[in-house]
Amino acid sequence: MNDDPGARTMLCAGDYQAWIGEVGGGPRSLRHRGRPLLAEYPEATPPPLDAGILLAPWPNRTRDGEYSFAGRAHRLVVTEPPRHTAIHGFTGRMAWSPAAPEGAAHPERTIRRRLRIPEQPGWPWPLELTADWTLDADTGLTGELTVANLAGQECPLGVGWHPYLVACGAELDETVLEAPVTTALPLDPRRNLPIGDPGPADPVLGEVGGRRTGAGWSVPMDGTWLDHCFGAAADPDGVLRARLRGPEGAVELRAGGEFGWLQIYTADPARGEGFPGLGRAVAVEPMTCPPDALNSGTDLLTLAPGERRRFEVGIRAID
Numbered sequence: 001m002n003d004d005p006g007a008r009t010m011l012c013a014g015d016y017q018a019w020i021g022e023v024g025g026g027p028r029s030l031r032h033r034g035r036p037l038l039a040e041y042p043e044a045t046p047p048p049l050d051a052g053i054l055l056a057p058w059p060n061r062t063r064d065g066e067y068s069f070a071g072r073a074h075r076l077v078v079t080e081p082p083r084h085t086a087i088h089g090f091t092g093r094m095a096w097s098p099a100a101p102e103g104a105a106h107p108e109r110t111i112r113r114r115l116r117i118p119e120q121p122g123w124p125w126p127l128e129l130t131a132d133w134t135l136d137a138d139t140g141l142t143g144e145l146t147v148a149n150l151a152g153q154e155c156p157l158g159v160g161w162h163p164y165l166v167a168c169g170a171e172l173d174e175t176v177l178e179a180p181v182t183t184a185l186p187l188d189p190r191r192n193l194p195i196g197d198p199g200p201a202d203p204v205l206g207e208v209g210g211r212r213t214g215a216g217w218s219v220p221m222d223g224t225w226l227d228h229c230f231g232a233a234a235d236p237d238g239v240l241r242a243r244l245r246g247p248e249g250a251v252e253l254r255a256g257g258e259f260g261w262l263q264i265y266t267a268d269p270a271r272g273e274g275f276p277g278l279g280r281a282v283a284v285e286p287m288t289c290p291p292d293a294l295n296s297g298t299d300l301l302t303l304a305p306g307e308r309r310r311f312e313v314g315i316r317a318i319d
Contacts, residue, residue, distance in 0.1 A: 008043070009098070013109045014137025016317075024053030025096040025113050025131045026161065030141050032168065032317035037140075037251040039164035039281045048276050049267050049283070050162045053092035054145060057117075057127060059160030060229070060263060060291040061085035063193050065122060067294035069156050076122035083191045088162070090117050091129060101132055110134045116150075125155035140252075140316025147311075149303035156294060157301040160287035161313050164267070164275060165253060168317060170246025172266075172280040173222040178243040179262060180216035181205065183231035185290050193292050198231050221282060225266045229290050232262045242284050249317055255286035256312040260299055262286060286313060 008019040008028050021028040024047050030037045041048050065076035065086035076086035079093075096113035113131045117123075132144040149155050167175045183198035184205070201210075201217060208226070210219035216233070219226075221244075234240045238257040243250050263285040267275040275281035288311070289299040303309060 009111050011109055011111060011133065011135040013135040016135050016137065016140060018133070018135050018141050020111050020113065020133050021047065021052065022095045022098070022113065023047065024050075024092045025115060025129070026052035026054050026143070026163070027133065027141060028052060030315060032140070035169035035249070035317075036166045037168065037315055037317055039166055039275055039278055041276050045276075047092070049164070049273065050088060050092055051164050051275075051283075053088070053162050054129075054131060055088045055160035055162060055285070055287070056091045056129060056145070056147060056158070057123070057156070058089050058158040058294055059285070059287040059289065060293075061087050061191075061193055062294045063191075063292050069294070070154065074122040074124070076120075083193075085191065085193070086122070088160075090120060090123070091115060092162070096131065099130070109136065125149060125151035125153065127155075140314060142312065142314040145311045145313070146308055147303065148308040149305055152305050154305065155303050157303050157309065158287065158289040158293050158299075159311055160259075160263075160285055161255070162283055162285050163253065163315065164281045164283045165244040165251050165315075166281070167244045167246030167251050168249035170248065172278075172282055175221045175244050175246045177219045177221055177264070177282065177284070178213065178216065178245065179219070179230070179264065179284065180232045180234070180240060180242065181230040181262065182216070182233050185229040185231065187229060187291070192227060194229075194290060194296065201230060204228050221266075225268050225271065226264045226282075227266065228264055230262045230264065232260060232286075240286060243318065244282065244284070249319060252316050252318050253284050253286070254314045254316075258288050258301075258311055259286035259313075260288065261290050263291075
């Protein structure tokens with residue numbers, strides 16, 4: 001394991017180049033024909049604003065770090081003090097170890113990262129996670145995350161991913177976000193925790209100039225700020241897709257059908273949290289469950305002792 005927060009490995013396929021980090025387990029950079037599809041940051045730094053990290057064993061926030069499961073109360077370490085929540089699990093703050101991918105015909109296109117999470121305060125279930133990242137000339141970057149429960153008891157589980165999309169190098173204010181949003185989850189504006197049941201997305205996306213489309217919503221990003229959670233629908237083939245379109249092309253995010261939620265967040269210097277070197281950037285975060293699912297139980301998964309569960313995400317350039 002490399003303790004360098006900027007450690008990364010390069011993959012190449014066709015017109016694509018990707019750099020996969022060790023801290024956080026996800027991509028630090030993805031380019032197509034030399035143009036970025038993900039927000040990039042200096043090599044020697046850890047992922048800023050959770051850029052590109054994998055989120056497990058829960059995504060988003062847990063209220064006060066407290067929850068109950070199987071009749072037992074648990075208290076996690078509060079990792080977001082201003083909102084007094086435990087945010088984004090453990091995986092984004094840990095260094096993943098390189099591992100040899102099984103049966104890789106083209107090692108320059110595939111890399112495996114592995115992470116073993118021992119028991120943690122408030123999380124008595126050890127886990128093993130494997131992330132296989134593959135770069136393909138046609139389909140772009142695909143990530144397969146496998147989570148295994150090493151404990152002797154059933155454990156809860158939620159996963160997510162935190163990429164900041166870039167439309168082939170375009171500035172955010174030149175782009176339009178197309179997202180398969182079906183509902184909006186009302187959140188407390190102070191703590192970003194749920195305060196009601198999902199409802200229509202019109203009050204949120206309509207207010208920023210978005211319009212309904214056959215597949216969800218189209219939202220112009222010029223000056224738009226969001227930090228909202230949405231229910232999302234997969235396409236008929238069972239894959240959830242969101243796109244950020246710019247003047248010279250688009251980037252497409254995809255996620256397997258287990259991902260029924262999207263957190264959409266705009267990093268913005270005007271709100272005191274700009275993305276380093278870019279200023280404004282948008283994170284489109286597929287999640288298997290909404291914020292505070294360890295308490296609400298909404299779409300919370302469980303793993304039996306010894307059970308493994310696989311999830312798939314990806315990004316590619318499109319015209």
